[in-house]
């Protein structure tokens with residue numbers, strides 16, 4: 001199936017501790033590199049979708065970014081859906097192109113969350129997503145909210161601490177093949193078990209990184225993509241589901257909207273989970289990925305943990321997943337964290353993932369989740 | 385910096401005032417019978433606006449829990465390790481609480497609890513829970 005919207009350019013900046021970086025600077029660097037990757041110039045961009053920033057927040061961030069880049073897009077808007085932001089930007093870009101409103105859309109994110117604010121300040125800022133009256137007075141944090149999911153999920157489906165640790169180890173194994181990754185020293189199941197408790201059952205190595213970094217993607221109309229530098233990657237299917245914001249209002253602690261959002265994306269692409277060659281799925285915590293893999297249907301309930309310990313997410317496994325190292329070991333810098341997943345999926349489909357390339361993938365699945373498994377957005381991408 | 389305290393608004397004032405009187409109240413939809421918490425302007429099941437309030441008898445079980453070892457704010461650092469739980473009350477609503485009066489190691493899903501009210505630095509006490 002030929003798609004009307006294709007990804008023509010991708011880029012990410014250096015990640016981890018990027019001394020002297022700024023949110024706007026990281027976004028501009030990623031944007032310029034993605035546009036160059038597409039063989040376009042910034043002047044070709046007629047749509048700008050940006051994310052959000054903790055270190056340089058602004059009411060109209062998309063206008064700020066466009067002004068900084070020196071471009072005058074005919075369509076410009078900021079997207080804020082937490083970890084679902086990047087996928088939602090790509091979904092929105094595809095819709096704008098399919099509607100004939102834009103020809104070349106720039107989707108860009110970046111934040112200097114590591115050097116631009118203290119770790120304590122980042123954790124405190126994130127805790128503000130808790131419900132002001134019914135969660136925050138109890139000392140809730142994002143890790144604690146995911147820990148509540150983990151505890152119930154382990155109880156209902158026999159998931160063990162070792163299964164969670166297996167997710168962390170699998171990501172580190174991927175990151176060790178990626179010279180750009182923030183965390184590359186090997187870790188074992190025992191290292192995860194011995195890492196300091198954050199909010200039980202989650203330990204430090206069950207939690208994503210805090211990083212500086214930016215990422216950008218150019219989405220073009222298929223007919224306008226003919227004169228881009230590289231073969232476009234088709235956006236074959238997209239989907240969303242939003243079930244709640246706060247964990248106290250979640251309809252379930254074990255079944256999430258990724259089920260419906262992915263179904264929508266698979267159906268629109270005319271494929272099934274079994275057809276996917278490589279997946280890049282949001283991994284803010286080890287439990288996040290495990291619950292999503294099973295809710296989406298890549299594994300039956302309770303089976304992802306043992307499969308992952310057996311190597312299921314590795315390059316030659318049943319579902320090569322988060323091949324760049326994910327939020328757990330590559331980097332996590334706010335909205336850009338989710339965009340790294342999109343960038344990696346495109347690199348895999350193009351055959352550009354040097355040293356960590358999955359054997360000739362045709363179809364990739366990308367998923368982002370925001371809040372506490374609240375907002376979900378899924379993409380099916382393919383070589384056109 | 386002190387702990388975040390509930391700031392009642394037009395939707396939640398009734399709930400917090402009832403806490404002062406020692407009652408945990410939830411909303412009951414007069415059209416479809418749905419019980420809900422936290423308070424809202426409309427019913428999340430049928431979207432009707434005819435909501436009343438009912439008191440919970442404060443009995444329930446632990447639906448999930450976590451023992452917090454790293455506090456998100458300076459004001460909670462002296463409390464670690466503390467237990468955050470989502471409790472399922474017998475009337476069919478769930479709420480977040482801190483579990484008090486229990487060894488964090490001994491908490492388990494399904495543990496029977498009762499709600500009690502804990503004074504805060506502010507005007508309103510917080511509903512909390514302990515084993516029953």
Ligand SMILES: [Zn+2]
Pocket residue numbers: 413414415416417418427428429430431432
């Ligand atoms: Zn109703």
